Amino acid sequence: MKHGKIQKHGKVIEVKNLKKFYGRFEALKGINIELYKGEIFGFLGPNGAGKTTTLEILEGLRRPSEGEMWFLGEKIHGDVPPKIKEKIGVVLQETRFLDHLKVKEVLELFASFFKNSLGVKNVLRTVKLEEKENTYSENLSGGQKQRLAIAVSIINDPEIIFLDEPTAGLDPQSRESIWNLIEELKSYGKTIFLTTHYMEEAQRLCDRVAIIDHGQIIELGTPAELISKYGGKSEVDFECSPTPTTVALNALGENLIISGDHFRIMTQNLTKTLEALVLWSKKFDISLTNVFLIEPNLEDVFLKLTGRGLRD
């Protein structure tokens, strides 16, 4: 996990009191966020939370009803100007390109929109699609399509990259390769704003996460901070052979929960508990089997904060 300390220099994006009404429905109820140079900032929230709405306002695709925003220290009045659009890269939630266009033609088209271009070959190498440059975009696999979308978003060597649910609907292997790609982009110093409703994704990639629900940010911090604040206890599950004596069981302390052959220990400090458990097994000459470690995650944080699961 990369929860490296972010140096809070270089505010890349600042948003204050952002509101959005669709008719009378208030989709965003005053969003405040700051993004710092080189970080991966995540929006974690369920369907309809307002993730896409926020992102698309920042991308200049929707107009905010209220609020202020700054890009690279510059205040935006009205529409996001082309000068800013030169410096951002966008992967929309649903991306498709023209049918019957080759991968490299799609990239050439988008490259022509910007003053700055990294070059089609370079970008294809970054996203590992070199061999597919002559394939029609509609014939790519799901994961490849998403890599093409990312390639298109970085063709102008942007400072900020917006990724709206970059791995939604992908198989674990493709997801892993997209994650690696996003980490690679971060290593080039890009600032990345991504939305997701996969907690693994937020936990793995994000330096800071904002938990958003019903158009409001309900908590913001590094994944580790959030988990230690709201995640509750870790858990060690195991079975023993032979069956431990009562004396042995008592030695494990009062946090032990027994259900039949299964034993469970709830703990705030997983490392310490594991050490103690190993010593205990040696002392009583018991071998541990089927040991599972269950750590609290952002899902638990969300559950705690809203009383609902992320995918309810």
Next chain:
Amino acid sequence: MKETWNFFKVHLLSDLRNKRSIFWVVIFPILLFTILVLTFSNLGVKGSINFKIILINDSQKANGPNFSRELVNAFRSLSFPNKDAIFTLTMMKKKDTNAAFEKVIYSEADAVLIIPKDFNSAIARSILFSKLGISAPLVPIKVFYVPNRASSNLAESAIEGTIGQINSYLTARFGYTLKAIKVKSKTFGSIMESPSYTNFVAPGIMVIAAFMTGLLLVAPKIAMMRRYAVMKKYASTPVNPYSFFLGFTASRLFIMIIQYIGLALFSTFVLGAVIRAFSWQAFLYYLFSCAVYAAIGFVVGFIASGPTSVGAVSSLINLPLEFLAGIYFPLYNLPWYINIFVYINPLWYSTNALRQFLGVAMSTTPMWMNILVPGIWLIASIAFSSVRQNLEKE
């Protein structure tokens, strides 16, 4: 400029590589054209000696015998379904004279016979004069026909022969004769060197080709781009949205121009049509029509809720527009509620105008209307599309 050119290029490329669009845009119009010509151009010349004539009785009742009715009856007795009929007679009203002419032009009938307004009184006068021993002027009836089409020419002779017989009967009974005036009117002679169904249908096929491109290469693409946020993706870049619309539309017009040239060559060199394909007026008017149909394509693309419903919306407007445009057959005698659709149908005006500019036939609607009505469609479509486009940005 560079971006416009790029949009032009990719959209053209993506369609030229699509076998389905190639079929509908290139193969289908040629196929339709060929089938129509093979099916209908022979209808007029079946090799029988039965002539299709249209009789328009414009005469008014006068004192004395109703000579015009006698004349009509004489033709009736020589017509189908009577035995040994030499004519198939269709009675039409004076107000449909133009439609009658069109039928002759387009080989659906062989000749038109018109009994003039003052026919009865003129004959009564002649009879009176001849009784008084004064030589009276001959009473005219008009025969319209196409001199250089065999069936029409023969029909004219047959009518003349029939009038000859009627004359001898009249002479025996009343002592006077009718005169058949042969009219090779302007509409018949000068415009069409060799009128044929191929010529008639060629301009309409060009209009259909452009219309199909609007429906098949504009509408679904717009719907697809809306559905899959392609335009949104463009909007997230600094590219000017107008360069997209310009480049995209130009690529459609380019395809339509290719269709025009292809169909002009095909109809001239393969089907032997005689049209002034490279008249600049025809070409300019065609370009104007293309703009209209591209704009209508945009509207369909914006109305449809998604790429799949485009097909439904397209065929909903395609069928009536195409069949109420007088492309395959001249339109006449339609009930008023159908006529409304004809009069608002841009395809009808386009076809009419193009027929005139291609030297096939005079437009049945005035030229200013041929520009005005499709022009209204054009402006309304552009307005609708841009409003919808702006609404979607919210």
